[in-house]
Amino acid sequence: MQHIPYIPTVAPDLAEVRAYFPSFEQQVNNHPIVFFDNPGGTQVPQQVIEATTEYYLYANANTHGAFATSQRTDTIIEEARLAVADLLNCDAHEVIFGANMTTLTFSLSRALGRTLVAGDEIIVTTLDHDANIAPWRAVAEERGLVIRQIDIDPKTCTLDMDALHAAMNDRTKLVAVGYASNAVGTINDVATIVHWAHDVGALCWIDAVQYVPHGPVDVRQLDCDFLAFSAYKVFGPHIGVVYGKQALLEGLRPYKVRPASDATPDKFETGTQPHELFAGLLGAIDYLSLLGNTHAAPTPEAASDYSGRRRALKIAMGSILAYERTLSAYLLTALSLVPNLTLYGLTNPTDMTRRVPTVALTMRDQTPRALAEALAEVGICAWDGNYYAVELMERLGLEATGGALRLGLTHYNTPEEIDRCIAVLSQLSRA
Numbered sequence: 251m252q253h254i255p256y257i258p259t260v261a262p263d264l265a266e267v268r269a270y271f272p273s274f275e276q277q278v279n280n281h282p283i284v285f286f287d288n289p290g291g292t293q294v295p296q297q298v299i300e301a302t303t304e305y306y307l308y309a310n311a312n313t314h315g316a317f318a319t320s321q322r323t324d325t326i327i328e329e330a331r332l333a334v335a336d337l338l339n340c341d342a343h344e345v346i347f348g349a350n351m352t353t354l355t356f357s358l359s360r361a362l363g364r365t366l367v368a369g370d371e372i373i374v375t376t377l378d379h380d381a382n383i384a385p386w387r388a389v390a391e392e393r394g395l396v397i398r399q400i401d402i403d404p405k406t407c408t409l410d411m412d413a414l415h416a417a418m419n420d421r422t423k424l425v426a427v428g429y430a431s432n433a434v435g436t437i438n439d440v441a442t443i444v445h446w447a448h449d450v451g452a453l454c455w456i457d458a459v460q461y462v463p464h465g466p467v468d469v470r471q472l473d474c475d476f477l478a479f480s481a482y483k484v485f486g487p488h489i490g491v492v493y494g495k496q497a498l499l500e501g502l503r504p505y506k507v508r509p510a511s512d513a514t515p516d517k518f519e520t521g522t523q524p525h526e527l528f529a530g531l532l533g534a535i536d537y538l539s540l541l542g543n544t545h546a547a548p549t550p551e552a553a554s555d556y557s558g559r560r561r562a563l564k565i566a567m568g569s570i571l572a573y574e575r576t577l578s579a580y581l582l583t584a585l586s587l588v589p590n591l592t593l594y595g596l597t598n599p600t601d602m603t604r605r606v607p608t609v610a611l612t613m614r615d616q617t618p619r620a621l622a623e624a625l626a627e628v629g630i631c632a633w634d635g636n637y638y639a640v641e642l643m644e645r646l647g648l649e650a651t652g653g654a655l656r657l658g659l660t661h662y663n664t665p666e667e668i669d670r671c672i673a674v675l676s677q678l679s680r681a
């Protein structure tokens with residue numbers, strides 16, 4: 251295998267980072283396990299495991315009771331809201347929790363649908379996960395709305411921004427767009443999209459599930475109206491989160507039971523929540539804050555607007571972003587040298603600022619499933635298929651042939667792990 255120099259710019263101390271994740275100690279067929287399935291869900295650090303266990307030991311109860319465990323539960327939920335607010339730079343009551351991003355989007359889209367009338371338009375994109383398409387299509391069907399779907403340039407897997415801008419008009423009421431693609435890693439220029447949406451009086455709903463684990467997010471700076479993500483893709487437990495601007499949330503009428511509070515955000519959190527997972531979410535934020543507190547800011551000016559935990563989280567995510575760009579460049583360069591491979595999306599090393607380290611590929615004469623199985627044999631976890639990016643896989647002509655293999659890296663992955671993966675793919679491509 252040709253050697254590719256690995257030149258990190260801002261490397262977190264990988265040994266130190268990896269030591270927080272007990273699941274890395276596993277072996278598969280005598281090989282250390284490699285997690286390249288991160289876009290489907292990340293591993294959790296020790297802080298998440300401990301916080302969840304402690305919840306069961308000392309706080310396990312329903313909310314708003316007069317007794318100790320219930321009051322501890324109330325405190326944990328409040329703290330989890332504050333922690334997410336620090337991650338996104340918003341206020342705690344602008345944070346809504348739910349089962350996952352998909353369920354929250356279906357729920358909020360129904361509430362938003364109540365404000366729309368026949369002929370109103372919603373924009374969705376071919377680059378998005380179906381969780382940011384299907385809910386809007388369902389609302390459109392029920393209320394006689396028009397859906398406009400924005401295409402991509404299939405060569406780069408980037409959004410057709412001219413078409414997106416041209417599709418906006420005074421009937422546009424909502425633009426649903428992803429921050430980063432869960433299939434090909436493209437980062438969208440969401441700041442510009444929000445700006446354009448507001449120019450025509452539309453709201454902007456951002457699916458940030460695949461961006462939040464990879465870089466700093468500031469909803470105030472973005473000025474987006476809603477932003478959704480899943481904690482289990484950000485080193486936390488299986489819960490979903492939506493940020494919404496306070497005035498908008500207050501104006502919405504969600505589907506809810508009568509005794510539940512009419513206050514925001516409670517009115518959106520139907521039924522009993524997974525309280526132990528809020529404790530776990532706090533553990534994930536503790537882990538990221540710790541990274542931020544023990545690393546220098548990659549660009550100090552980027553963190554200068556923040557203080558306390560907000561600053562630590564911005565530094566952590568800034569360091570992760572910088573490190574992951576080097577991982578993306580290393581991975582893509584190495585993959586480009588494997589014969590018979592097709593890579594999708596932005597692959598040029600100069601484009602690393604426009605993508606996260608999520609790479610889709612196919613190999614001649616091999617199904618994506620066969621590639622995933624060969625990697626699994628030596629302990630490398632990677633997804634094959636469409637990962638619910640159905641429109642994109644159809645547009646790329648891959649849906650009928652099993653989609654693509656996805657290598658989805660994050661900050662705890664190493665160049666050595668990439669080398670192991672490349673060795674397997676190189677061998678298969680020669681077979």
Ligand SMILES: Cc1ncc(COP(=O)(O)O)c(C=O)c1O
Pocket residue numbers: 289290349350351352353379381382428430431432457458459460479480489490637
């Ligand atoms: C970009 C993107 N959006 C939405 C989702 C759905 O998230 P959840 O599983 O929390 O519903 C995913 C999950 O893979 C995703 O990658």
